[in-house]
Amino acid sequence: MKTIGVLTSGGDAPGMNAAIRAVVRTAIYNGIKVMGVNQGYDGLINGNIKEMGLSSVADIIHRGGTTLRTARSEEFKTEEGRKKALNVMKVFGIDGLVVIGGDGSFKGAEKLSDEGFPTIGIPGTIDNDLGYSDYTIGFDTAINTVIDAISKIRDTSTSHGRANVIEVMGRHCGDIALYAGLAGGAESVIVPEVGYEVDEVCQKLIKGRNRGKLHSIIMLAEGVGRAYELSDEIEDKTGIETRVTVLGHIQRGGSPTAFDRILASKMGAESVRLLIKGESGKVVGIQGNKIINMNINEALKINNNLDKDMYELTKILSI
Known part of the structure; x- marks a missing residue:
């Protein structure tokens, strides 16, 4: 192993730069050259590659996003596209590849490994939707971003005596809504893994209003339904003025938390x-506060299950 390539793919996540930094510096420490692939698998196909030195990753551990940039590549999903990528890596003398991204990125890494090319995956996604790992890079930062937003929204909601539906990311995984909802003291948490009744949400709001509560927060994962429709229904049924805040891509940005920086550094190394x-065809992760690794194909088969105990706790604490 003389030369290692590293790329980031799919949606960006805070902490990706810390992982890139760890890959580059650990490789150089071990006498291995590092080639940075810009714009993910698309850049791999098109040879958008440059050598990275110690100075390439100086002063990036605290920066959000990814200095290598990212893109989605339909061409890489084809056999012809992957052959191009393998030929490009041969031209650049790359002996192994580190892929930082989510499940789609891992499937690409799995394909390369199946072709006999040494590939390792690092989980970088704010959704925390990879079941084999307790946490993914970027998740902790995302929930802290949401909690900061909740605090600001609560201030204005209290001033006006309103309820507020806060829509966060999570099409198939409700972890952002769940963790931020519990930490932010939300009255209701609505996630795709669990069904919900609008009447139950409204009942909580009415009970809160009757005991003098001036504001209410409803956390909604984007994969459940439309925030504005939910808001209208709540307002019609309760008479409580209800506003919507869609946080969107603000959740992807920002300086990574200490937790994400440390996690990314350990995983990168x-x-x-x-x-x-x-080793090849493996992904790294964290279980029980220990860095682990397993085969990509096994990792992708593990479903991400919602923490039902935490979900029940949100209900208990929001009475």
Whole structure:
């Protein structure tokens, strides 16, 4: 293993730069050259590649987004596209590849590994939707961003005596809504993994109003339904003025938390160690506060299950 490539793919996540930094510096520490691939698999196909040195990753550990940029590539999903990518890596002398991204990125890494090319995956996605790992890079930062927004929204909601529906990311995984809802003291948390009744949400709001509560927060994962329709229904049934805040891509940006920086650093270093040992077709993760690794195909089969105990706790604490 003389040269390692590194790329970020799919949606960006705070902490990706910390992972890139760890890959580059761990490789150089072990006498290995690093090639940075710009714009994900699309850049791999088109040879958008440059050598990275120590100065390439200086002063990036605190920066959000990804310095290598990211893109989605339909061409890479084809056999012809992957052959192009493999030929490009051969031209640049790349012996192994580290892929930082979510499940779609991992499927691409799995394909390369199946072709016999040494590839390791690092989970970088704010959704926290990879079931094999307790946490993914960017998730902690995203929920802290949401909690900060909740605090600001609560101030204005209290002033006007309103309810507010806050829509967060999470099409198939409700972890952002769940964690931020619990930490932010939301009255209701609505996630795709669990059904909900609008009347139950309204009942909580009415009970709160009757005991003098001046504001209410309803956390809604984007995969459940439309925030504005829910808001209109709540207002019609309760008479409580209800506003909507869609946080959108603000959740993807910002300086990563200490937790995400440390997690990304550990995972980045571990990915290089695995390549040095001759491993391939694996992903790194964290379980029980320990960095682990497993086969990509096994990891992708593990469903991400909502923490039902935490979900029940949100109900208990919001009475």
